Amino acid sequence: MIQTSLVNTSQSVLSTALFKKGSSFLIKTIQLQLFITLCSWPLLLWWGLPLSLLTVIGNILFIPFLTLFILISFFIFFGELVHIPNGFLIFCLEQLSSLWYIILGCATKTSLVSYRCPPRIFLITLPLLTCFIFALRRFHQQPDLRASLITRVSSHSLFPLIGMLVGTLCALHLYTQSIHGTYKIEDQQKNEPITLVKEEKTALILDPTLRVYPRSASSWVDYTLIPSLRTQAGIDSVDYLLVNKATVSSYHVVAHLGRKIRIKNLLLPTPKHNSRTGWAAYEEILRQAHTAHTNIILY
Numbered sequence: 001m002i003q004t005s006l007v008n009t010s011q012s013v014l015s016t017a018l019f020k021k022g023s024s025f026l027i028k029t030i031q032l033q034l035f036i037t038l039c040s041w042p043l044l045l046w047w048g049l050p051l052s053l054l055t056v057i058g059n060i061l062f063i064p065f066l067t068l069f070i071l072i073s074f075f076i077f078f079g080e081l082v083h084i085p086n087g088f089l090i091f092c093l094e095q096l097s098s099l100w101y102i103i104l105g106c107a108t109k110t111s112l113v114s115y116r117c118p119p120r121i122f123l124i125t126l127p128l129l130t131c132f133i134f135a136l137r138r139f140h141q142q143p144d145l146r147a148s149l150i151t152r153v154s155s156h157s158l159f160p161l162i163g164m165l166v167g168t169l170c171a172l173h174l175y176t177q178s179i180h181g182t183y184k185i186e187d188q189q190k191n192e193p194i195t196l197v198k199e200e201k202t203a204l205i206l207d208p209t210l211r212v213y214p215r216s217a218s219s220w221v222d223y224t225l226i227p228s229l230r231t232q233a234g235i236d237s238v239d240y241l242l243v244n245k246a247t248v249s250s251y252h253v254v255a256h257l258g259r260k261i262r263i264k265n266l267l268l269p270t271p272k273h274n275s276r277t278g279w280a281a282y283e284e285i286l287r288q289a290h291t292a293h294t295n296i297i298l299y
Contacts, residue, residue, distance in 0.1 A: 027158055031134075033059045034161040038130040038168065042123035045172075048227025050112040050236065065100055072096065115172040116179055116234035126168065133160045176234035183232045185225060194225070196232060201239040204229075206250050217252035225253070226260055237262035246271045251281035258288040265295045 037055045044051055052058065072093045079086035117123075185194040193207035212220050229235050238261060243250050246269040257263070266289060271282050289296050 029060060029063075031158050031161060034158070034165060035130060035134050038161065038164060039127040041168065042126055045115060045117045045231070046123060048117070048230040050114045050230070052112055054111045061103065065096065068096055069093070112236070114230045114234050114236045116176040117231040118172065118175055122171075126164075130161070130164060133164070172234075179233060183228075185228045185232075196229065198233045198235070202233065202235050202237070203240040203242065204238045205242045205244065206253065207244055210247065210249050210253065212249045212253055217249065218256045221253060221256045221260065225257065229261070238264065240265045240267065242267045243269060245269060248281070251285065255281045255284040255288065258285060258292065258294070262292065263289075263294050265297065267297045267299065270298050 033055070036059065041051060072089055076086050076089045076093065078084075079089065180199050181197075183196040183198075185196060193210040195205040195207070197203040197205070229238075241254065241257075241263050243254060243266075251271070254266070254268070266285070268285070271279065286296070288294070
């Protein structure tokens, strides 16, 4: 009886210690991911990139996948050097990659949010304040494993970081929703032929003076137009897109823009040019509109 009692007591103590150590490791991991997220958001906002609401969870899941990927790749490379059969390792690497793609496929675009770029003082203050909170734990004693879970969470500054995350999202949302007005966007010739109007509805107007080379229309849309829409108005969809003149440049821009953002209503002039590339872009616009349920109005 005494031996049985001692065994049960030792197992209980061991399981309790393992649970507390595991919870402490999880808290530190979440804290680190929150720190990385809050410090990287100013760069994403400045570059006009969307913010992911699944960043913390995604990073936690990605770490073991990346570790296994690097480890298996190392053994495959080492096997090639010493001529050891590595077919099983290659199979494992392929299965790991397939599983990762399946996990990525579960994420939807709704987890990506776009906000208007805030003032520079906000972009500078956010990472500095995050570093200050993260550094405060050095002035505290290391948490005791016998302490409660809430005490250890508080000692790791997890609650302040979560509060900063929620507060930042609320501030960015209010700042984006309060912006109304008209903005100009430059083309490749440094003109301003694109007008963005944000009121109750969002309208994008392409003027006839738009000059974009058809071959580089996709890169201009990806690296100039869409980031400008996000930084100036914080939008990832357009209620109305008005094309003032049927040109090859405007058709290529609209065709590629339709692949990247949601266009609800498209006001398009009837094509009157003889360019093959223009007609091809026009047909691509019609296919995308049918797939995305975009309402096309020809005039």
